[in-house]
Amino acid sequence: MNGHRLSPRTALVRATWLLPPLGSAILAALATGGRFDARFWIITGSTAAAFLVVLAIALVRLRTTRYRLTGEAVEMSWRLFGRRERSVPLDRVRYADITAGPLHRVLGIAVLRIGTAGSGELVLDALPAAEARELRSRLSASGSGGIHSVLSTMDVRWLRYAPLTFWAFGGLGIAVGSLYRVLDSVGIEPWRLPLVRGAFEEFGKSALWLTVPLLILAVVLLGALGATAMYVENWWHFRLAWSDRDELSVRRGLFTTRSVTMERRRLRGAELAEPLLLRAGGGAMVRAVAGGLGDAEETRSRSRILPPAPRAESVSVAARVSGATPGTLSAPDLIAHPRAAFSRRLRRGLFFAVLPGTAAFAVAAVLFGPSWFHGAWIWSLASLPATWWLAADAHRSLGHAVEGHHLLIRSGTFSRDTVALDRDAVLAWTFTSSPFGRRAGLVGLTAAVAAGRHGYRIPDMAADEAIGFAEGAAPGILAEFLVWPEEPPSPQETAASQRPGAETSRVTGHVGQQAIGPTSRR
Amino acid sequence: MTAPPVVRLRPPRFRVDPRARRWWTVQALVVFSGPALLAACTLLVLSVLFFPGALPWLAPLLAITCVIPGLAYLIAMPRLRYRVHAWELGEDALYAASGWWWRKHRITPLSRVQTVDTVQGPIQRAFGLASVTMTTASTAAQVTVAGLSRADAEQLAARIGESARLERRDAA
Numbered sequence: 262m263n264g265h266r267l268s269p270r271t272a273l274v275r276a277t278w279l280l281p282p283l284g285s286a287i288l289a290a291l292a293t294g295g296r297f298d299a300r301f302w303i304i305t306g307s308t309a310a311a312f313l314v315v316l317a318i319a320l321v322r323l324r325t326t327r328y329r330l331t332g333e334a335v336e337m338s339w340r341l342f343g344r345r346e347r348s349v350p351l352d353r354v355r356y357a358d359i360t361a362g363p364l365h366r367v368l369g370i371a372v373l374r375i376g377t378a379g380s381g382e383l384v385l386d387a388l389p390a391a392e393a394r395e396l397r398s399r400l401s402a403s404g405s406g407g408i409h410s411v412l413s414t415m416d417v418r419w420l421r422y423a424p425l426t427f428w429a430f431g432g433l434g435i436a437v438g439s440l441y442r443v444l445d446s447v448g449i450e451p452w453r454l455p456l457v458r459g460a461f462e463e464f465g466k467s468a469l470w471l472t473v474p475l476l477i478l479a480v481v482l483l484g485a486l487g488a489t490a491m492y493v494e495n496w497w498h499f500r501l502a503w504s505d506r507d508e509l510s511v512r513r514g515l516f517t518t519r520s521v522t523m524e525r526r527r528l529r530g531a532e533l534a535e536p537l538l539l540r541a542g543g544g545a546m547v548r549a550v551a552g553g554l555g556d557a558e559e560t561r562s563r564s565r566i567l568p569p570a571p572r573a574e575s576v577s578v579a580a581r582v583s584g585a586t587p588g589t590l591s592a593p594d595l596i597a598h599p600r601a602a603f604s605r606r607l608r609r610g611l612f613f614a615v616l617p618g619t620a621a622f623a624v625a626a627v628l629f630g631p632s633w634f635h636g637a638w639i640w641s642l643a644s645l646p647a648t649w650w651l652a653a654d655a656h657r658s659l660g661h662a663v664e665g666h667h668l669l670i671r672s673g674t675f676s677r678d679t680v681a682l683d684r685d686a687v688l689a690w691t692f693t694s695s696p697f698g699r700r701a702g703l704v705g706l707t708a709a710v711a712a713g714r715h716g717y718r719i720p721d722m723a724a725d726e727a728i729g730f731a732e733g734a735a736p737g738i739l740a741e742f743l744v745w746p747e748e749p750p751s752p753q754e755t756a757a758s759q760r761p762g763a764e765t766s767r768v769t770g771h772v773g774q775q776a777i778g779p780t781s782r783r
Numbered sequence: 784m785t786a787p788p789v790v791r792l793r794p795p796r797f798r799v800d801p802r803a804r805r806w807w808t809v810q811a812l813v814v815f816s817g818p819a820l821l822a823a824c825t826l827l828v829l830s831v832l833f834f835p836g837a838l839p840w841l842a843p844l845l846a847i848t849c850v851i852p853g854l855a856y857l858i859a860m861p862r863l864r865y866r867v868h869a870w871e872l873g874e875d876a877l878y879a880a881s882g883w884w885w886r887k888h889r890i891t892p893l894s895r896v897q898t899v900d901t902v903q904g905p906i907q908r909a910f911g912l913a914s915v916t917m918t919t920a921s922t923a924a925q926v927t928v929a930g931l932s933r934a935d936a937e938q939l940a941a942r943i944g945e946s947a948r949l950e951r952r953d954a955a
Binding site: 552688689690691692693694695696699707708709710711712715716717725728729732737738739740741742743744745746 | 874875882885921923
């Protein structure tokens, strides 16, 4: 196939494959003072060889790759142990994202990912940046055409929400973990290093009442710093806008720039996410409920359309993306769930948090001495109110409603998520119940949509109400399997119903071949 | 106490093939009960042969962790499943009930069908059974009717395909 080639500068990015083995060799040299044992040579040698093979394959692929855009399709071919070709019709193109890491930017190149309906991604890695932008604008389904209206842009003051995200805790752990792994892979056990041992011995000798709080403070500060850095890297230059072609476009990133576009006709709603800490700080983030963004993992990262930001901003963005009114999202008028839903949450908390901790301390007391009993009662005293509060909050969060064209669902306490779904987008209904839930008169209702997380669940709603609610929210799906009390009342009156599976009369035994359901349409 | 008259969802009309109970029993044996019981037996025999002193605490421990759950699952799961599993192909939608602990009732309109698959696993084949899976654009709307006789399954799949085509024509 004739066509354009990838940028030869990409070879330099490919060569960074060699940095990890090189780096670990240098680290090992520094740590051991230049004395290498056999294990070091074997590990470094084999990793270097493996990386060289990978590099060689990547370079062959880079040199032989050709791509072109014809009237109907994007085509790409490369040669590696034979010739491969892929062609994606333009009407199957769902998105085109440009990403560029720091090195890519220095070299003036960018990676173009073309997402397709059903057959994965076509990745052009990498093109000259201008060429990538031009190609994207020519791909019919994406294109960063003109900006019609800007919905939101990054505000420096939003950075105050960064320490309230997961990265404040997780980031530090991940950093320490990967450092340990790197050291371990070159044969250094950090616990043996004189520096580390010395620090620990000193720590034990010093005044604990001072050093422990200081250590905690240091960890918190480091975590906050790391989280802020992550926020800046992910969300700097953030801009959310409607394009001329009726697409929602998200552009973000400091060193690695990402840009995602979603077609308006594949947008099915929006989700306001309020993780516990962020909620306490008055912030929230927004995810789009959009189809055609790739597999579950890709959808999760691509559907983020607003970083942790003030709640008012999040509500406004979610409302404008979903078409619901801001009032419905910020203080929705939801149908509360029965008291039994609170008891379930409380029991879960007792069973999974209070009980295991107390039991662990009790076992320790039997094994190591009675002083551990103090741990048992302190744990139960501390965790009981916390469990109670979390269960009450989870119950308060629960709610559902039909509001104009939208189905509203709110649930969760560790992350309180309010989702506004387009009622027309509901594909199917699923009712789920466990024996405990059935005894308490509760049932879970899941709305299936071909977008976002696919299943949006209303947990633990009153079983009496669930069926009428489902039929009212997306009329017609259940219609032929319903049993009305006397005569079908108007849809507004169908607020209550009974749980599924309560009916007793049914055909039993083997079904003859001629009796496959009342399906004849003639 | 008088409950207000409410709209109810009736269960699907047809049960699955009775042979499905045997299929689920074999499944339970292969997946959980078999390994659990086997592990318990092995440990007990080893204990009797080499560490008779451990029996007083090992036997009750194994009974609680392996033998009772294994037997309970083996006996209860297929019966409960057979009581719950049911299906019905309506005018506009496929309705299926499944599960044994968690019960799931799912209704998916035929107008949304993308593919219909008939699948026969090795154990299902031995019992002359098959499953029909109807997929849509949403993974949360996929319906599987498991444990039908082969003929029923083929006919159901054909009917779903036919109804979906008719629905499409109506919609067009």
